[in-house]
Amino acid sequence: MTLRSPVPPRDLTTSLPIGPVRAGRAAADEAAALLAGDPADLFRRLLTDQESEAALLAARQVLNGFLAEDEQDTDRTPDAAGASPAPGCDADAIAAYVLSARARIVPAITALTGADVDPEARDAVLRQRAPLTLLGACWLDTVSQAATQPAVIVNELFGHHITLTGEGTWDKGATARHRQALVQQGVHLPDVAAAAFLDAAAARPLTALHGAFRLALSRLPTSYLPEVIGVHYAVHAIGVDDLLLGTEPMLREQAVRDVPVLLPPARGGQPDRRRRPAAAAGRDAARGATGGRTHRTPHRAGHLAVRTVPGREGRRDRGEARATRRPPAPVRTPRRPPALGMAGR
Template sequence: MTAHPGFTLPDATTSLPRDGFRFSPDAAKEADGVLDAGAAGLFRQLLGDQESETTLLVARRVLHAFLPTGEADPGTDADALADRVRRTRDELAPLLTAVRARDPHTYRLALRQRAPLTLLAGCWLESVSQTATQPAIVVNSLFGHYFRLQGEGTPERGLLARRRRALAGLDVHLPAIETVDFLKETEARPLTVLHASFHLALSRLPASFLPEVVGVYYAMTALGADDLLLGTDTAFPAEEDARAVLAEYLALTAGSPTGERDRRRLAGAVALVLRLEREHAALLRELADWHDGLSLDAQVGRIVARHAPYAGRQHRGVRLGDRKLSDWLDDENLDVAAFVAQFREARQLRPAREGVCRFLRSIKFGGPMFGIFDEHEAGVFTRWAEAVAAGEPADLDFRPNTAGDDRAAAWTAALCAADPDDTLLTEAPADLDDRQLFHRVVNYERFPHILATARARAEAGLADAELLFTHGSGGTLTDAAYFDYTPEALMARVDAIYWDKLVDPYRPLTEIPDRETVIFGQTTFALGSLIDGTWAQRIGNLGRNHRQSDHMLFSIYADEMGRGDLDKNHITLIHQVLASMDIHLPHIRQDAFLDQGDLPDGLYGFSVHQMCLSLFPDSLYNEILGYNLGIEMFGLGAMRLHEIQKLRRHNLDVSYEQAHLSIDNFSAGHARQSADIIVAFLDGVRRDSGEEAVQREWRRVWRGYASFAYFVEHQLVGRVLAAQAAAPADGDAGLLI
């Protein structure tokens, strides 16, 4: 066996290499367009598209614009950093408490303004656990925190749900953060959107910016600006828990060759968070002052401006001054002050004999405009009409809302000038072998230009796998033959695979191969084991974790990663197994892994397919669910039991095999859960779109299962392909095996 330097357990990695990010020229043009579109477009790109290299390039430019380039103190320890953050919290606490004490409507306005940050809910941690970073010590610690932030598999207990409940308790009701009108409903100022975009950008490149992730997570948690603004009694997560991760990371840097640089990067990220949170607290104060200073005329103007885009065509016969009301309200450049001035003089505002003007009668129950304005808006109109009737003079000098705009302009200028020197524009090579492609998809943050190739490879693998829709029943360990979906039919197929293919054929081995043969057999599985869980690593990220199937699949991934417990992490276990065989590999992210000679070349295709699927958690979601079913059932039955028997005979580590035999159990483990996930997903499809859509979506799910079977049943596939190649063009392929 060949020994390679560079990776041993425990994995004390504190940062990954930063030797450049490779993007295609087309992605650069698209990223330019995103940045030119303004803050709202930037936010939507980063939140809404987690599958494109354009998003990763936008993220890289945002991080370049925001992260400090100056030298930060590399010698800072955890206590010193905590003290610095605590002093800033003490500075912000009275300011945010004062905002809480404002008029209730002003306070709710501030809460809505903060919501794009409040509802990010720890997004920096959502992809920190990935193939390129596992099983690093700090990554497991961060993932354990993220698992708790996600409610440990029960989203209602998670941070996002807690914050949603807190907002609702304060009468702030907002759409989901991923909806197209979220920013509009929050009335988010440019500075708010730019700050949120920084956090989203960090969440898109966490492996490349691991020191910054640690710093931002600690600083945001310890500052607790959202808890201060919401008046939350108990911070979640607790500062001391986040500080433990900070201290652990800083201790790891002491033995790292990049330790001093990593400490500088972490300290710089903490300093940035302190700056951003000061800026945003100042914005909230400016916003509150502006709102509290609005005259009644200005408050009416805000209400008119909000409803104008939806109102014009409903008032074709009404005139206001010398213009039709519809002309006023259809004007994209509506002069709100002029409108309010005319409205003050309108006959609809003159008191009738019963003392209530026609306009106020129209918005009450039974009137033609009832239900258009909420309770607060109706109250503003009532006070305004009474003031106009009492002869109070107009105050039409409307002060625009410019809260945070000076600081937003500075960040926008930095974004426009952002040109990171580690960004390389180049087309992805067209002649990559499987080793080279595997290296790039593992390190997709460094090689975003590979995404188009990865997508084509995934689609080709899925298309090839449909061969088994006809021939899959001949599989030894799987049955990918197609069938029309019902929950009962799926469970019947899963039961049949379990008993007929996996369990009943089991007989204890009467002869055990020699040690070298057993070790070689393990190497044929090892590459797939080294990327355990990869297929699900990007499921359930912010903005797309609303389905029950998302939560269930995320929980399976969390189990594969030991829920943050390094000793239970499956990547740790497989490295222990290999070490017991005297196989010491570089980490699969390392360039040296390209040259390893211990694992056979012929099986790279299986792992490449899994990696490529994982990069498209939205558009290949169905296929991932089906693939998950295949791989989780693979952990059961005769093959696994035989491997344990062989390993024990030669005193080799069985921990990886035993873990899967247990956790994948068919009663309540991952195998059963994987079938339940598919049922939950398709049940949602049925409710939303009907039975025809269920069968359409199901075909894609089963295609994912077949793509797993295609690699496992290579002998069956080989026979079918050979028979098809030899058959006449009009032959019946179904009769060839």
């Protein structure tokens, strides 16, 4: 007689299998037009549209555009200081890279927070950063769902989400505290979902694209769980918003590093280990809203190839029309990190 334990084994899944993307012709055309248009319109669409077929297709292309290898990137050379962590490296190597980036960023941010800084320049920096600051950790908004439960890492991430949202009291959450800090420094902005928000922040196209990346990640956390993990670690380990605003971080670096999935996964294999460094090493915090070299635009990344079948235009992303998606290319140079659920109030 074989006795079975009543306690189910721990679910150590760190990603779901990469499968085909299914879409209709009309949705593919709409997504292409959205990606080719104004980045501000892309930001607003991803912010307000959580589930339409065109929005999900656009979100995939945004993520692939940021995370794909760029053969023309000149930032990474074999002997460059702070070279990106190698694909498949362990958690300590990722942490060392991110903390090295933080050490290079801190002096630049300190120079923007001193008493002798021109008030107009400081106001411009805070406004430019605001679209990212006020989105908060939006990539965690829907990470806990039927497709990801009961994975251990998902429960850990959702625990962080509860902490960042004030454990049920929104005014005590990270986003509310950041908005209050902006107000105290004279930066008054409407709600993130307001039509005039980006104009009030004087957001540049690059800022809107970085915001679109975060929103895209929040729309597809199931398909991009390793990237969610990497962005989550990098953003909170570097802590640009807390450095700029002088607020205390609600999640410190060690707490985020202790997430089990930063260790080599028990299931998920080598692809997961390749994908996490790419997202964790993103330069969003370093260059996100204050400048830096632009990357190739999402609609030119070329990593989402959709083939449609006539008469099937109205189907959802899991519908009947055929599409194929190449697995993400090995990332040599990571893209800048990292859904509006409760974020952005």
